[in-house]
Structure formats: structure tokens, C-alpha cells
Amino acid sequence: MKGFRIHSWGSQLQWEEIEETQPGPGEVAVDVEACGVGLTVLNCIRGDLGNAPELLPRVPGHEIVGRVTEVGEGDDAGLIGRRVVAYFYLSCGHCPECTAGDEPLCRNLAGLVGVNTDGGYAPRVVLPARNVITVPDTLDPVAATVVPDAVATPVHVSRSRAKIGPGDRVVVIGAGGGVGAHMVQVAAWDGAEVVGLDLSEPKLARIAELGVRGVRSDDFSALDSAGLFDGGPPTVVVDLVGTTASLSWSLDGLGARGRMIVLTTFRDRTVEMDPRRLVFGEVSVVGSRYASKRQVAEGADLVASGAIRPVIGEVVGPGQLLDLHARLEAGTLVGRGALDWTKHA
Numbered sequence: 001m002k003g004f005r006i007h008s009w010g011s012q013l014q015w016e017e018i019e020e021t022q023p024g025p026g027e028v029a030v031d032v033e034a035c036g037v038g039l040t041v042l043n044c045i046r047g048d049l050g051n052a053p054e055l056l057p058r059v060p061g062h063e064i065v066g067r068v069t070e071v072g073e074g075d076d077a078g079l080i081g082r083r084v085v086a087y088f089y090l091s092c093g094h095c096p097e098c099t100a101g102d103e104p105l106c107r108n109l110a111g112l113v114g115v116n117t118d119g120g121y122a123p124r125v126v127l128p129a130r131n132v133i134t135v136p137d138t139l140d141p142v143a144a145t146v147v148p149d150a151v152a153t154p155v156h157v158s159r160s161r162a163k164i165g166p167g168d169r170v171v172v173i174g175a176g177g178g179v180g181a182h183m184v185q186v187a188a189w190d191g192a193e194v195v196g197l198d199l200s201e202p203k204l205a206r207i208a209e210l211g212v213r214g215v216r217s218d219d220f221s222a223l224d225s226a227g228l229f230d231g232g233p234p235t236v237v238v239d240l241v242g243t244t245a246s247l248s249w250s251l252d253g254l255g256a257r258g259r260m261i262v263l264t265t266f267r268d269r270t271v272e273m274d275p276r277r278l279v280f281g282e283v284s285v286v287g288s289r290y291a292s293k294r295q296v297a298e299g300a301d302l303v304a305s306g307a308i309r310p311v312i313g314e315v316v317g318p319g320q321l322l323d324l325h326a327r328l329e330a331g332t333l334v335g336r337g338a339l340d341w342t343k344h345a
């Protein structure tokens, strides 16, 4: 088969012949129908998520949707033919955190799909059986590329970390990106009033189509958080951008019992925090890391039922993938991108 591989962290992907491997015990082979294209894949290719030379060459791409074609010896043959999405983290499945359904906090994390094991930038992939999650067969494979990360991550934010519900006033910073365009929808579905912040008019227009009010956030110093909602300042700010300005604005703008949700992991970025403010307003600063396997399945149900609409700005075949990467890098892609193997194989 032909697919894309990283030969040197940070350099251009190579389109080349890749030898197929057979699934061993505890593994399954998946015919990839589509793979999501977002900023995390670019981070992976750059080596930001792992850059050991022995991991190369590597097929990137973690937002995998496909059908199981083979299972390893002793594995569940009932998986064959089922449509699945990949779980991003190579969690162990048996530590206390995994047993409790908190797989992103796994004590024995073996890395990430697309970094420590091959991903979906090739038309067939072998994955740990533990890392495939069955989804409704009616779910369109391109639509389903948003499930394993772009929808599952907001489900984790809303239901486990921010505990968003009716009466909440939620601001999402970076609302027109892959995670943001689904974060605004999950927060609204869970009952909140939502405002999405972003920089470009096409992104704000797309958010408006989803029924969410969009506001430009070019200058945080001029943006009054208390004026965004009739009912008062935000109770939750989800920061998907993570600049010093956005982080400071998030913390300063929250109302009483407000929760600031942090999802970015840039190094050397700090924000000043006045402990008096946390105490007097009972304000919380909360980190949120990916999603549990159960929440990926919840995300699939939300998309399959139509509660959440996949926001996929562009669907391409392998011939146009590198151009799509460039648009993603330039910040002009609305929502997620997708690599469709079925139409272009």
C-alpha cells in the first residue's frame, strides 16, 4: 500500500510504499476509511509529541475511522467488519486510572497513536485491540473523523471538568477551530448559553450557522467579558488558544464560581494569578486532558443522533493533503480537515 510517513521529525511527509503488517495477539487490522486532519497531527509531525529517532519511520494521523478486517490470535472475531474509531492514547487498560475509566491519566501510558505506533495517514493500520472503539454503522466515516478527538475532548471538558449545565454562560476561545467548533455545540447541548471567540469572519460565520453567537477577539484588552451575556459574566471560559493574553483574560473575566478550563500545553507560558481572586470569587483553574474511552463512544452517539454537527472545512484525497496542511498551518481552515481514503484510494 501507499501512504504518508515521517522519516525525520519536523520535515515534509513522504508518500511511499509501505509494507503491510499482520495483527498479533491483542491487535487488530483496520482498513482506514478516513482520518482527521488537525493541528495535533502537525505537532506530531514536528516531533512535539515525541521525537525519538527509533520511532521512525512513522505513519502519523490519530483521528482514524475504518473497518476492522482482521484480528490477532485469540482476539474478539466479532470485531471483524465493524466500523471503529481509534482511541488516541496508548493506555494500558489495567492500572487503577484505566480501570476507573480515566485512561488519559494512565500510569503506564505507552504513548500516542500516530507517534508511538502507526496511524491513519495510510489506508490500512494495525492498532492495539484496546484502542478501537466501535461506533454506529450508520455514522458516515468522514463525519466520524471528528469523534475521537474534536468531539470527545469537548465532551470531557463539559461533563467531567467544567460540569457545564443549564444556567452556565460559556465562552470558548478559538471557537472556529477543530475542537472549538464542537466545544461550542457540546456546551450548548448540555444546556449552557455560549459565545464563541475567534479571529476570522469565515470562522465566526460558521459558528453562527451552528446557532452560536460569535465575537471577534483580536484585542483581548478591549473585550469586556461582562458584556458578552445579559445574565452576567461567564461562568466558564474554555481557552483553546493559550496565549498569555487569552489566559489572563479568561481568569480575570470569570464571574463567581467561574471555571477556567485550560487545554493548551505550550512551554514557557505563564499567567499571573491572584489567590485572593480565587478565594473571594470561588474561582477554579482546571486542566482538561483528552477524553476517556467512554466519552469517545458518547461523542459518536452525539454525532450519530445529529445532536452535534461535524464541522469539517475540507475533505481531501492524499494528493491534496499537503496543501491542506498548509491551510491548517495558516489558520484559514474552518473546523477540522479530513483525509478520505475511500474516494481517493
Ligand SMILES: [Zn+2]
Pocket (backbone or CB within 6 Å): 091, 092, 093, 094, 095, 096, 097, 098, 099, 105, 106, 107, 108, 109
Ligand atoms: Zn493504565
